[in-house]
Amino acid sequence: MNGEIGLWLSVLSLTIWVILLGFWGQFWRSDQRLTRQETDLSMFPTICAVIPARNEADLLPVTLRSLLNQDYPGHLTVILVDDSSTDGTANVARDVAQELNKTQQLHVLSGQALAPGWTGKLWALHQGIQYAQTLTSPPDYFLLTDADIEHDALNLRCLVAKAQQEDLDLVSLMVRLRCESFWEKLLIPAFVFFFQKLNPFPWVNDPTKSTAAAAGGCILITREALTRIGGIEVVRDALIDDCALAQAVKSRRFTQFPHREDKGDREDREDKGENTSSSPSSPSSPSFHKIWLGLTNSTQSLRPYPSLSTIWDMIARTAFTQLNYSLGLLIVTVMGMIVVYIVPPVCAIFGLLTGNSLVAIAGLSTWLVMAYAYLPTIRFYGCSPALALCLPGIALLYTLMTVDSAVRHWQKRGGTWKGRVYSKTIKAG
Structure with a gap:
């Protein structure tokens, strides 16, 4: 040189x-964070949490307990889909629920064999979501979360408040990753930094910009949004499924039932006395559906990365x-x-x-x-x-x-x- x-x-x-x-x-700046804002809502919607779990017996006594013990006044159902585990994951999950006297709240499904064209996690999520639709009260929101996530007691309440108060179709958290070993301290913060550089959170959270991303460990999504895009199967073959799901939800062009959606939007606007001559994507409206992605210190992943390998x-x-x-x-x-x-x-x-x-x-x-x-x-x-x-x-x-x-x-x-x-x-x- x-x-x-x-x-x-x-x-x-x-x-x-x-x-x-x-x-x-x-x-x-890392300033897009979920805060404990006012969470006293007039009505707390029904939530169904879906957890895909494959050989997670070691972590479930902590992570599943944190979800079943959420400080949430509304109805919460937890569906754990056991994805061909060999370590007794399903039994551990049932034991946790029994210990907390919440066996009615937990549903444990034995996952079916992996279908062609699906990733294992999304196939498990699909089965959980399909099962949730058969419940007496279909949920207003789905919480899609991983088996290694330890949720803060107020996490669900804050997520729902964020979604309700800002009319968001999807709210996602980049949970705090484990950062204890030498290699975790050296490399894990950089992983989050690079992810934010690829998907600037302020742009993700701006309904006028096309940038869309989510963190798969913690995603709250409305049932209506999931139905609008055609269900979780629209991203069934995506390895980076969280960002693919966020893109599908945010885009106004990604609609499985466009005519029905447009008619419903038009009827809602007519009921409110609004002008229905312009399309939902007119210049006065946001270009994209509203989603939000941020950081949190209180909800964390327990997945260890003790070595460079x-x-x-x-x-x-x-x-x-x-x-x-x-x-x-x-x-x-x-x-x-x-x-x-x-x-x-x-x-x-x-x-x-x-x-x-x-x-x-x-x-x-x-x-x-x-x-x-x-x-x-x-x-x-x-x-x-x-x-x-x-x-x-x-x-x-x-x-x-x-x-x-x-x-x-x-x-x-x-x-x-x-x-x-x-x-x-x-x-x-």
């Missing part, structure tokens, strides 16, 4: 970071899927990660070693801007601020995980989860 090339690369990286900080949805496998499982299995997008991504994250410290060190002050200053300035952007996420997870300076090295590891994800896919080892391997026929969402 010569000084001129180093200077130009540093300036390019700095320009990108200025654009990211100033014009990319303020993603880095466990986090590596978690990322490599879907990273290439996110790129739609495209070699071209992989090359662009790798080059982009190098320019945005790796170039600044390399140029700073190169400039210092060669005595080129311009290159050193440009590289160091970009490195500090990068650390500044990462700092709110680091603080959210209660980690040492010094880790913000480690983002270039962290980004290098994530880049290698992404490349490995592609290699695994080409070797037909991609998309492995809970003993199942999903092929390219499963979409990215």
Whole structure:
């Protein structure tokens, strides 16, 4: 590397970071959070929580208990779909409900064999949702949650209040991921940071923007919205199912029954004395249905990632899927990660070693801007601020995980989860 090339690369990286900080949805602030706002509603809707569970016996005594003990005045039913577990998951779930004297509240289903074209989690969710429709009182909302999530006692109440008060079709939480081991502290906050950069939460929460995303560990969705898009089966083959579901819900064009929906909307507006001559997507109306995605400190995932290999496998499982299995997008991504994250410290060190002050200053300035952007996420997870300076090295590891994800896919080892391997026929969402 010569000084001129180093200077130009540093300036390019700095320009990108200025654009990211100033014009990319303020993603880095990590300020979209579910707060304990006023939750005294005039009416508490009926909720059905659906939990897909495959070999989760170790976590259910804590996570299922947290859901059954929700401080929620309305009617709450919990459906746990046992997805071919071999560790007694179903029995553990029943024992938890019996211990809490809430056996009437919990329904345990034995999942059917995985249907072709479905991922295991979505197939389990589909069965739970279908079963819920047969209950005496069909739910107003579905809470789609994972078996490793420990819910704060007020979580459901806050989610429902958020949805009701802001007329949201979907509310989702990026729950607090476990951050205890060395590798978790080093890599997990960056996972959340990169997710927010790909899907700026303020843009997700803006009904005038098309950006849509959700976090699959905790999704509250109205039954009407789920019916409108054609049910969970519309994303049945999506490995990144949470974001695919959010996109389907937010888009006004994604309607399984457009004529019936439009007629219902028109009748509602007529009942209210509103003008029905304009379409629901007129300029005066939001361009998209309203959804919301945010962070929370109080509801958390108990899924442990104690080693580099466990986090590596978690990322490599879907990273290439996110790129739609495209070699071209992989090359662009790798080059982009190098320019945005790796170039600044390399140029700073190169400039210092060669005595080129311009290159050193440009590289160091970009490195500090990068650390500044990462700092709110680091603080959210209660980690040492010094880790913000480690983002270039962290980004290098994530880049290698992404490349490995592609290699695994080409070797037909991609998309492995809970003993199942999903092929390219499963979409990215």
